[in-house]
Amino acid sequence: MQLSIMLFFQSIRTPFVEKAAEVASMFGEIAIPLLVEIILLWCFSRKKAFALASSLLSALLASQTLKAIFRVPRPFQVHPDLIEGGRLSTATGYSFPSGHSTTSGACYSSIAMIAWKRWATALCLVPIILVPISRLVLGVHWPADVAAGTAIGVLFGCALTPLMLRLYDRRRPFLIFTFAFGMASTVLAIVLAFLIADGADPVAFDDLMGSAAISGGAMLGFYLERKTVDSAPESGSALRKIFRFIIGLVLTAAFAFIVYSIPAPEEFTSFALYFGTGLWCVYIYPLIAVRTGLMARNQSRLG
Numbered sequence: 001m002q003l004s005i006m007l008f009f010q011s012i013r014t015p016f017v018e019k020a021a022e023v024a025s026m027f028g029e030i031a032i033p034l035l036v037e038i039i040l041l042w043c044f045s046r047k048k049a050f051a052l053a054s055s056l057l058s059a060l061l062a063s064q065t066l067k068a069i070f071r072v073p074r075p076f077q078v079h080p081d082l083i084e085g086g087r088l089s090t091a092t093g094y095s096f097p098s099g100h101s102t103t104s105g106a107c108y109s110s111i112a113m114i115a116w117k118r119w120a121t122a123l124c125l126v127p128i129i130l131v132p133i134s135r136l137v138l139g140v141h142w143p144a145d146v147a148a149g150t151a152i153g154v155l156f157g158c159a160l161t162p163l164m165l166r167l168y169d170r171r172r173p174f175l176i177f178t179f180a181f182g183m184a185s186t187v188l189a190i191v192l193a194f195l196i197a198d199g200a201d202p203v204a205f206d207d208l209m210g211s212a213a214i215s216g217g218a219m220l221g222f223y224l225e226r227k228t229v230d231s232a233p234e235s236g237s238a239l240r241k242i243f244r245f246i247i248g249l250v251l252t253a254a255f256a257f258i259v260y261s262i263p264a265p266e267e268f269t270s271f272a273l274y275f276g277t278g279l280w281c282v283y284i285y286p287l288i289a290v291r292t293g294l295m296a297r298n299q300s301r302l303g
Contacts, residue, residue: 021137028100028131051164059106059156064208072096086138098149104131105153113161178223186216217278235296244294
């Protein structure tokens, strides 16, 4: 049954359809969710950024744990004579469940829950539907993979987002949650980095290590920022927000370049890059922005 579905999508695959699938697939990659996240963090609302990050990172950790457990090969690997794989640079890890579908389901359902507008829900449904289809067209996932990935993503996005929005308003439980989540994710990422260095299957564990590392950096960043900075990204004019966003992107790129240039085994460089990016975006850059006057602190803290 699954092979029949895959062969159908292969039969309709023209250069135009393949290019459209590649474009749609990009909405399930980390770049767009990361961009939305840092826009919220630096220009609009840390509360909404926290809800989005918690839902997305939790979904990815769950999805990639299942990948490491089941280790299902991808369709183009099982049937190279029948199925042509596309956009293979994004086909990392095992097949079940689909990471792109998980990302799309979690990110856009969380955005819909945050916005809570009919037009936003309708708009967010588009990538939730198209990303899984694009992965079938590209021959990199089985139907069960995209169905499970979408279900995991939407479940985490719809269930966790309202909980995290409420949690943010309760300072002490928020601090306990972010510290515990951040420490557990960081320890998991470090253990996985050592296992990979010791010869463990990188296809099974690379993506999980990366998600655990960025989760650790981001959640510890939320903890540290709330305790020591308490920035107000909604502060300032539109022009000031654009300016600090551009400055933030430039500094983030410079930070990533420096970390990536450190001579170290690849798995430890990856850990440092993912963990550092999470910590930088959530805590270090907002701290710099507050100290330099690019961003204000919450008035409640000032009082």
